Every structure is written in structure tokens, then in C-alpha cells.
Amino acid sequence: MEAILSPADAVEVYGNMVFRAAFGIVKSQQDAEDIAQDVFFSLVRTNPRFSSAEHQKAWLLRCTFNRCNSYFRSAWHRHTTSLEDYHNLPFTPEETYVLDTVAKLPVKYRQVIYLHYIEGYSTAEIAQLLHRNQNTILSQLSRARTHLKTSLKGDF
Amino acid sequence: MSYSDLYRNAMEKATARDAWKAETIEKITAMQSSHKKNTSVRHICFTAFRHSMVPLASAALIALMFFYSKNDFLSPSLSDSSNNTPYVAAFSANDTASIQEQTAPIGRSRSIAIFPNIVEAPTPEQALPSDSCSLDDAVVSTEQYDQAVALLEAQLMEQSQDGTLPVVLTKSDIVAQGYFSANDTISVVFALPATSMGENLYYVYEIPLI
Known part of the structure; x- marks a missing residue:
């Protein structure tokens, strides 16, 4: 059974996963990075108790999707037009x-x-x-x- | 190559630039040292209240206020904020009544704590120095605060009507007295009318901001 990771280790292990989840939803590299960073900050601040590594991974994904939803609801997003910067990748x-x-x-x-x-x-x-x-x-x-x-x- | 493989490849390529990870780890390390102090003091404070250990609770609150008032308590990204003054003045050291705490199975409220005979809490205007107040990077805007108050007012009314609350309320009875924000939560303090026991009730709702 995999161990539950500290927030810093979680960034190393799940960082790409969280980024990709956000990127797949918001379609912007910078916004996805901001959302991913926020997700890990939440992990530190809320310090949830996980029953397993899988639970931690699921929490991170769930939190990422919630952040993405907040992003779409935000006034900033509603009043700006995305350049869909993944075309630069x-x-x-x-x-x-x-x-x-x-x-x-x-x-x-x-x-x-x-x-x-x-x-x-x-x-x-x-x-x-x-x-x-x-x-x-x-x-x-x-x-x-x-x-x-x-x-x-x-x-x- | 199938379209789903192309999708996987593209997603893999998107993660090529991962400079943000190093920055995130650095910020997390800074946050953890301050967060540790914060949570320990909060824990002592609420445990002490629960067990009627008022002097200890008061001491913990003073420590909490002290920590909150120090810029170096905040994470580096926030230390430039000029409006760090939080609302923490709702609890009195003179009260020896026991503190009841109960879980609130409603909405997004995390818990309700009842603090009898507590000194007057500041008004939202006093608690809100400007359009937002930040203790950590969970900034609470006036809009979020207003939304939280509206939500909780509705919940309190509901509880009042179904008998969950020890008092029956009218809309005008519910007055939000202030709030404080920490650890990704906003805690809104409501003053309720005195019960038959002659106690003024203050309800504190903690709402996760996530």
C-alpha cells in the first residue's frame, strides 16, 4: 500500500496529475498552474485526514475540479477572453x-x-x-x- | 495512432514546463511553519473553551491575536498585505459558563459553537477594514462575506422553525456581528436574542472556502 504523502512530496508525485486535470478543463497553461498551486496550498491549509494514498489522490483531483469550477464562476474569467495558450506548446x-x-x-x-x-x-x-x-x-x-x-x- | 493516444500524448507534453512545482514547494514550506503555530493555538483555544478552562482559553486567544497581528506569521506572499487585522475579539475572559459545541448537519457549515454571555462582538464594518481582509491567502471579499451571511441566515431561520435552535427567531433577530478568516474558512459570528436562561447566545459558523 502506498504511503500518504506530505504536501511537498505530493507536489512532486501528483503535481503533473493535478496540472493535467486543471489544464484539461481550463485549457490555459498559466491558469492550470495557478489552480494546481492553489490545490496544494489547500492541502497544507486544510490538512485533511486521508485513509489511504488513493484517498489523497482522489481528494486532490476533486479539489482540482472544484477549483476549476470556481475559475469558471470567477468574475475574472467571465470578463476576459482566453487566448487558449496551449497553441504555444x-x-x-x-x-x-x-x-x-x-x-x-x-x-x-x-x-x-x-x-x-x-x-x-x-x-x-x-x-x-x-x-x-x-x-x-x-x-x-x-x-x-x-x-x-x-x-x-x-x-x- | 488513435485519437485517445494523441490526447494522452498532448496531456503528457503539457506537463513539460514544471517550474511552478519548485515555486509551490517553496511556498508550502513557508506556509507549513506558520500554519503549525496557527493550528496549535486554535486547537488549545477551542479545547479550553469546551472544557470551561477560561483562563487557558483567554491566554490562547491572546496568543492567537498576537500571532495574527504579526506579519511574519503570514506566508511570504501575503506579508505585504496592509490589512491583516483579524476579528478575534468575540470571546470574553469573564465568562465561566460551559461551552457547548455541536455538529451542524446543514449546508456547508462545519460546526456551531454556542458561547453564552460573551462580550459584544465588533460590527461587520469594524471587522472588515476595507473591501477584503486577509489572514492567509484565503482572502475573504465583502461579496463572499455577504454570500456567507445570507446562506447562514437562511439556515438559522430554518433551524429556528424546525425547533433545532433553543430560541425562535425572526429575520430581524439575526445579526451578523463579525467574522474571522483563517485556514481556508470564514467564521461568521451571529448574535441571537437572550434565552429564558437570560443568556445571550453567539453562534459561530465555520464555513470552508473551498
Whole structure:
């Protein structure tokens, strides 16, 4: 069983995961970095008690999604237009195309796609993590895939 | 290569720039040293109140006020804030009544603590020096404060009507007296009318800001 990490170690181990989760939702590298940093600050400030390493990882993901939701609700976001700066990252045209297509999905679908395809969570685990019904997750995943198939003209 | 593989690759590439991690670890280290002092004093303070150890609680509160008033207590990123004065003056050292604390199974409220016969708390205007007040980087804006007060007023009214509260309230009875913020929470203090025991009740709600 993996150990529960101190906040500094958690940045090393889960930093990329938290960043990617935020990046997959907010589509901006700088904003994703800010959100990831906030998530780890919350870990220090709230000092939650975890029952396992998996619990800690799930908490970090849940906190990241909450922060992303706050980001979308923030006045700053509502009054600014994102430049979608990931176009500056060294992506191939195909990767940019896929990211663009995923980014056009509603946030709830993006969360599910990220957790399933990047983190490898099962629908049952995603349901637990996002506090949603498993059937809801199954239909959201299915709708997201259908949407991506149509947009990308191929299987996702 | 499938589209899902392309998506995975792109996500992997996105994490290439990780300078923020070193910065985050540095800030966390600074936060941890100050946070440790903060939580220990808060813990002593609330434990002492719970067990009617008023002198100890008073001492802990004074220590808490002292820590809060020091800029070096705050994390480096916040030490430039000029409005650090928190609200911590709601509790009196003269009271020897026991403190009741109960869990509040409502909304996002973490707990309710009842502090009988407590000295007058500052008004929100006194507690809020400007449009926001920051003890740590959980800045509470007046908007957040107003939202919290509105939410908790509604909850108090609900509890009043279903008999959870020891007093029956009307809307005008509920007055937010002030707030303090620390550790990602906002604690709003409400003054309620005296009960039949002649005690003034002050309710403190802790709401996580996450």
C-alpha cells in the first residue's frame, strides 16, 4: 500500500496529475498552474485526514475540479477572453486538433474523459470521485465519445 | 495512432514546463511553519473553551491575536498585505459558563459553537477594514462575506422553525456581528436574542472556502 504523502512530496508525485486535470478543463497553461498551486496550498491549509494514498489522490483531483469550477464562476474569467495558450506548446497539429475538439466539450464531459482516458479510472471510481451516479457517468462518457467520434470523424 | 493516444500524448507534453512545482514547494514550506503555530493555538483555544478552562482559553486567544497581528506569521506572499487585522475579539475572559459545541448537519457549515454571555462582538464594518481582509491567502471579499451571511441566515431561520435552535427567531433577530478568516474558512459570528436562561447566545459558523 502506498504511503500518504506530505504536501511537498505530493507536489512532486501528483503535481503533473493535478496540472493535467486543471489544464484539461481550463485549457490555459498559466491558469492550470495557478489552480494546481492553489490545490496544494489547500492541502497544507486544510490538512485533511486521508485513509489511504488513493484517498489523497482522489481528494486532490476533486479539489482540482472544484477549483476549476470556481475559475469558471470567477468574475475574472467571465470578463476576459482566453487566448487558449496551449497553441504555444509543442503539440503536433493532430494533437492540437484533438485537444481543441475535447476542449469544446462541456466541462462535465471533459472531466469524465480526462479521468477515464488519462487517469484510467473506471466509471464506478469516477462516480465516487465526482459524487455522481455511476449511470450518469456511463451516459456522460458515452455522449462524450459520440460527440468526439462525430467531430473527429473516427473512434476516440 | 488513435485519437485517445494523441490526447494522452498532448496531456503528457503539457506537463513539460514544471517550474511552478519548485515555486509551490517553496511556498508550502513557508506556509507549513506558520500554519503549525496557527493550528496549535486554535486547537488549545477551542479545547479550553469546551472544557470551561477560561483562563487557558483567554491566554490562547491572546496568543492567537498576537500571532495574527504579526506579519511574519503570514506566508511570504501575503506579508505585504496592509490589512491583516483579524476579528478575534468575540470571546470574553469573564465568562465561566460551559461551552457547548455541536455538529451542524446543514449546508456547508462545519460546526456551531454556542458561547453564552460573551462580550459584544465588533460590527461587520469594524471587522472588515476595507473591501477584503486577509489572514492567509484565503482572502475573504465583502461579496463572499455577504454570500456567507445570507446562506447562514437562511439556515438559522430554518433551524429556528424546525425547533433545532433553543430560541425562535425572526429575520430581524439575526445579526451578523463579525467574522474571522483563517485556514481556508470564514467564521461568521451571529448574535441571537437572550434565552429564558437570560443568556445571550453567539453562534459561530465555520464555513470552508473551498
